Amino acid sequence: MIVERAYAHAVGHDEDEWPWSVPCVRQLLAEGLRFTAPVTFLVGENGSGKSTLxxxxxxxxxxxxxxxxxxxxxxxxxxxxxxxxRIRFDAARGGRQMVRSWSARKGFFLRAETALDALDREGFEPDAKSHGEGFLAAFRGKFLVPGLYVMDEPEAALSFGSCLELIGHIDHLANTGAQVVCATHSPLLTALPGADIVEVGDHGLRRVRWEELELVDHWRRYLSDPAAYLRHIVE
Ligand SMILES: Nc1ncnc2c1ncn2[C@@H]1O[C@H](COP(=O)(O)OP(=O)(O)O)[C@@H](O)[C@H]1O
Ligand SMILES: [Mg+2]
Structure with missing residues (x-):
């Protein structure tokens, strides 16, 4: 692991204005966010503040x-x-050098909205590949060394099989001293054994188990009986 806690202090900020108005940001200011496993998934409704974080x-x-x-x-x-x-980090045992020195920091940020531009700059020629293939090329070519790997809804571009491949890359990173923080709606990704799941919402931030996740419950019920949902939605 690289960092064991993120925290932030803000002075003279307007609590009614973004990002200070977002409940999870308020909690980060009040308590910080502790990382207790090499992989942390952030789940929560649209607009809950995952991307902000x-x-x-x-x-x-x-x-x-x-x-x-x-x-x-x-x-x-x-x-x-x-x-x-304003965010600062407390280093985990494996991340002291990276937290001390900017030049020692390694990692990758996969941001859905600008992923194609970013991959293009890195020489992955996303134009020649599909969106998802570009992501896979980045995982295979860049998810290699210990560092902080941050992702925002990587599943958006990935098939079921590609999500499984991503889990393999995440697990490899976790087992080789790296750290992953990933915002996601995926019941597949969040099932990674040993991962921490933090639910973001009006309550702020709270740890939940995969079995208790609302998104897992919805998917389970939807797949076993789509009509139970769809009769409220379609005519
Ligand atoms: N750049 C911004 N300026 C103002 N408000 C923002 C900005 N980015 C996000 N927000 C607001 O902050 C809240 C959290 O957004 P976001 O972090 O994108 O949520 P999520 O990623 O969980 O869907 C939303 O109400 C959104 O409208
Ligand atoms: Mg988002």
Missing amino acids: VEALAEAFGLDPYGGSHDWKYATHRAKSPLGE
Whole structure:
């Protein structure tokens, strides 16, 4: 693991304004976010603040906010978000050097909205591949060394089989000293044994077990009887 806690202090901020108004950000300011496993999944409804949080964590670690690997730190010179500017990390045993030295930091940020541009810059020629194939090429070519790997809904572009491949890459990273923080809606990814699952919502942040996840319950019931859901939706 690289970091065991993220925290932030904000002074004179407007609590009614983004990102300070988002409940999970309020909790981060109040208590910080502790990482207790090499893999942390953030789950929660649309608009709950997952992207706000993962983008800020990636920025704070020095990864390019548009996405990409440590080779592209600050390549876009996009201003850091107000939260990304303020987040600090407590190092885990395997991450002391990276937390101390910006130049030692390694990792990758896979951000759904700008993934294609980022992969293009890294020479993955996404135009020549499908969106999902570009992601797979990045996993195979970049998910190699210990570092902080931050992802925002990587499953959006991936088939079932490709999601399974991604789990394999995540597990390999976890077993070789790296750390993964991933926002997701995927019941498949979150089933990774040993992963921490943090639910983001109006309550802020709380740890949940995979078996208790609402998204798992919905998928299970939907797949066993789609009509039970669809009769409320379609005519
Ligand atoms: N750049 C921004 N400026 C203002 N509000 C934002 C910005 N980005 C996100 N928000 C708001 O913050 C909340 C959380 O958004 P987001 O982090 O994207 O949620 P999620 O990724 O969980 O769907 C939403 O209400 C969204 O409208
Ligand atoms: Mg999001």
